[in-house]
Amino acid sequence: MRIAVMGAGAVGCYYGGMLARAGHEVVLVGRPMHVDAVTRDGLLLDTRDFQERVPVRASTGAEGVRGAQLVLCCVKSTDTADAAIAMAPHLAPEAIVLSLQNGVDNAERLQALLGREVGAAVVYVATEMAGPGHVKHHGRGELVIGPSDASGRLVELFTTAGIPVEVSDNVVGALWAKLILNCAYNALSAITQLPYGRLVAGDAVEDVMRDAVQECLDLAWAEGITVPGDCWAAVQRIAQTMPSQFSSTAQDLARGKRSEIDHLNGFVLRRGKALGVATPVNRVLYSLVKLLEERAAESTTPV
Structure with a gap:
């Protein structure tokens, strides 16, 4: 699957890196210093269980989401509106958009601005950017998502990438x-x-x-x-x-x-x-x- 991560900070790089490691085509959209490092050396995925350089594509512009079948929105809550406006012209009609953000209303805000369904994911992971293109994982990593037509595919996608995921009616x-x-x-x-x-x-x-x-x-x-x-x-x-x-x-x-x-x-x-x-x-x-x-x-x- 082709996957784009809008907001390649610590959370976005961790989940994007795990999905890329599982063989998916991943594009990270982030800041120039990280994009340059990832383009040059790959993403250094530094977890509690392994340290590995994972080849991924990277972009500084929202056009990086073009053609993605799944878009993970991982920007700060303060940047949600700007991210939605930037992504909107490039999203494929069939793309699944999932918000992996803090706060309780980001999926609703994205949905209103994009005019399309956006799923919410609750994220439990301890990560930090330890340097340009270097994400450090300290613990956990599970997701909770809501039921949808795509939830079965998402569970399979994340689980096979080593990411525990639960579907919750609440x-x-x-x-x-x-x-x-x-x-x-x-x-x-x-x-x-x-x-x-x-x-x-x-x-x-x-x-x-x-x-x-x-x-x-x-x-x-x-x-x-x-x-x-x-x-x-x-x-x-x-x-x-x-x-x-x-x-x-x-x-x-x-x-x-x-x-x-x-x-x-x-x-x-x-x-x-x-x-x-x-x-x-x-x-x-x-x-x-x-x-x-x-x-x-x-x-x-x-x-």
Whole structure:
């Protein structure tokens, strides 16, 4: 199958690399520094089980999705609208579009802008870009997708590439479960620049996380969303299974980049205001990350 990855960052490069390794024709659409490295040397797929250079095609422009049978949208939530507008003229009519993004509404946003069905995938993977064209995998890698005419083919595609995938009738609830994990960890890891294992060992940190989780659950109830499983147990497992992982928000701040906080704790804050649900802990976490983003932007602005 010909597959395009729109947004070849850590998540996109991991899943694109695994699919390319399984023999699929993969095109990565990303930043010039990564595209140049991948074009020259292939993608260095550095996982917990193997390290391998995988030959893939790469492009800096959205025309790279042309002719793809499957498009994985992996851009930051802040770039969803721009990505949709850029991809739209190049998408094949029969292409399957799947959103592998943080947040709960990106598939809906893409669908509205593209005027076609877009599937949502919940992503559980710990990865980072360790250098140009070098993706480092720290753990996990499973996906949760919703039922569709294409879900059977997608399960076979991902499974044969070594990517565990589950089809859920409540993919919206699964997206909210992932949002809750992100709201518990991302801002705190970013503010402290600590990995999950060290973070949860801090005094009263788990109490803050519990409060953030409960606010999200209160909001989900107000939205009429059923969140599956035990959210607090899932939060605890993250620190146990990925103790050395920094959140994507922490990685963004460390590199002076704009984070997705508006679509995580910021989303909870906005929806809470709209529905009359109090979200004070998420408000504090959001405001602190925004201040750090502003400070980083000021420090990189030319005088």
